[in-house]
Amino acid sequence: MKRAQSAILAATCATLTMVLAMFVGRFTLGTPLIPELIAQQIFALVPLWLFTPIIRLLGFWAKWLAFALAIVGYMAGGIALGWGYAGWRARSQRVPSIAMACLFGMAIWFAVMTVGLPLLGVGFFGVRLRGGVWAGSGGLLALHLLYGVLLGWLAPVAMAADRAQQPSQAASFRLGRRALLRSFVGLPMLGLVTAAAAQLCLTVAARLASASGLMFEAVKGLASEITPTAKFYTISIAMFDPSVNPRTWRLKIHGLVEKPLSLTLDDLKAMPAYEAYVTFLCISNEIGGRLIGNALWTGVALQDLLAMAGVKEGARKVVFRADDGYSTGVPLERCLRPQTFLAYAMNGDALPREHGFPLRAVIPGYYGMKQPKWLTEIEVVDHDYLGYWEERGWADEAVVKTMSRIDVPPHRGRVPLTGEVIAGVAFAGDRRIASVEYSIDGGQTWREAQMKPALSPYTWVLWGANLDLPHEGEYVLAVRATDGQGHKQDARVAEPLPDGASGYHKLRIKTTHA
Template sequence: MQLTRKQFLKSLLADFALLALAPLKALANMKPRILQTRRETLPVTPVPEFYVEDISGPPKAEVMRSPDWRLKIHGRLSQPLSLSLDEIRAMPSVRQAITLSCIGNPVGGRALGNAYWQGVPLSTLLRKADPDFFSNRLILRADDGYHESVPLKKGFHPGAMIAYSMNDQPLTPDHGMPVRLLIPGLYGIKQVKWLREIEISRGSYQGYWQKKGWTQQARVHIFSRIDFPQNEDALPLRSTEIKGIAFAGDRGIQYVQVSTDGERTWFLAEIEKPLSPYSWVFWSYRWTPHSRGEFDISVRAADQYSGRQENGSRDPFPSGVDGVHRIRVEIL
């Protein structure tokens, strides 16, 4: 779809307006802390710069560090489990790069990060527990009072794990000490931190954010972002490398396209190999402007299943954004 200059500007203004109006809606309750201040995005996000979202802060230290802490798995199963952290760490583990994104992340936002996580495959624990034939849901409860649920089949996702390490260090209090859930392809609202209990159940269940109107599915939408240049940057009249990231949960990125003329024409960007099937990709496009003035730059991406970003939702509530990221720059 080609945008007029007026429509392009209206879109930019709408993004700012959504952020301003968000406190009037359920988005007011979702306020991820964005700790990354650098303009350059690194392949692996340092832990101190990884975004943080929770409902009330970490549990008390004596809860997270208690020698009596156990992860309990119970419900509709043959073998209830009660595991200490040492028992979990002693099991065969996997180490995987996984990108996490907050469902409240706006178009072009920074409430996402990529890290190397290590933990026990959730499927290992579920097979030990042996859910009964009629069970279909995992109810997840955390030490901070947070609760969520996912379909049982998501627990058998090849990338799903009970993680205890982030970037080769034990989980910090902000990121789920002592263990957290990770399921590629879902937004952060399903990635329960400070996990203490998994109940294997049947039927539906409304988690913390669903009771506030947010989606039950929480499937990650295709997301792409321009990291350089940034909106309202002034650039010299010469070749410039436009670059950024793209992410589509566990569906991978098939291609990224860039427009420098208000979305009249699109050109393929170069894509770097991702660190894993579940991590973001870096893209770049070499642009040589031939005149001075203002230029409207956009980026869009497609996943490996040929789903593509269009002019979709620019409001995170209730199921996340999938709108095209747009900026305006001036060539001097």
């Protein structure tokens, strides 16, 4: 086996093992996962003009594609560095040294801490890492030492494999390809591969969703009035959702308050509960999109917590911070409304991890970006504050625009002249829906649809009507809604960026032959 091939195999073994150990550490000890930080930074730096078409083309897979590319790039860098080291040791004809390889690993670690992490947005030596400087830097140091140890162990094998082709070399180094592979397969770290892969698959599988179910219950294909928790859409900035320990978790309320608070989950559950059906809509939802869901949320009124803390004069905004590093600012006035609350339960069960366990904000009337999950901190401030998405060009106000959607019949579906139903959902944040109209001629004329009464002032409504068509042919269906303030849905077509999509949802159908 050629020297270069031996060196590449040794470097690949060391890099792969380090990355696998990094995955396991991420889900067990909270060790930073460098590819995850790279993927998050890629998304943070994507130009606004490019963001929407990427999401439209790839959907949720855009984030996972960035993550996959980050893993490939990170491993390529580790393999290249390890290859250079192993090749240098092989060419030097010196006795291999694990100590020297450990120093090499520490040098890479130092470069990552002083150059890599600042470029990834978590600061010098990872000062902004969620687990803190010592936990993050210590975990990464251990991983890079592991990388060095493996290089120091496997690089001699690569040397020996090269020397094995020369009869005059010492027999102690004649291990060859099989010995190298046996050494790697024997690594204890490989026993952890199954656990890491299983955790990753569970995380991805938890994000899969679809909708079914209503005259509303009899209409096949219409969204369920209450979205099942497992089918409720999820959006987050992190590659993997935080795993929060409820025993050590605290909600801190501070800033311009008379009495800073630090509350446990049990403290919050001991307070009078507030419960409401509230619909969530993602600001990046396209016209006719599915990033919307309705659920029953249970928690505690935010105005009660702010009253306990005692808000000082001059306060303007309330800043919410989350365990995954996300943050956003909301006007104080909105936070003092009785319908704004912090939820610890969803659809009658404890808040699931993917929806923000142990606590998330529920602020009717706003898009989902203003209702963060995994809350850890609430700060009252006297100045404006732009959070994660606002700094990247999304609207700070983020008030829900009136929207409506056709669920049935499907686009380009074939329907009979009579006996078919047209149905869907409509939503206007906290302004209610007053009426829904549909059209069979692309919006030239309109007909009133029937609505099912909303579950609360803050939810969508289900709407429907019998679809009777005058003659055979092709039709363009459209829908529009009017909110409780008398304002009709905006007909102008606009992209989601920066303040949410607008325009009528339209689709084409054809009649079936009699």
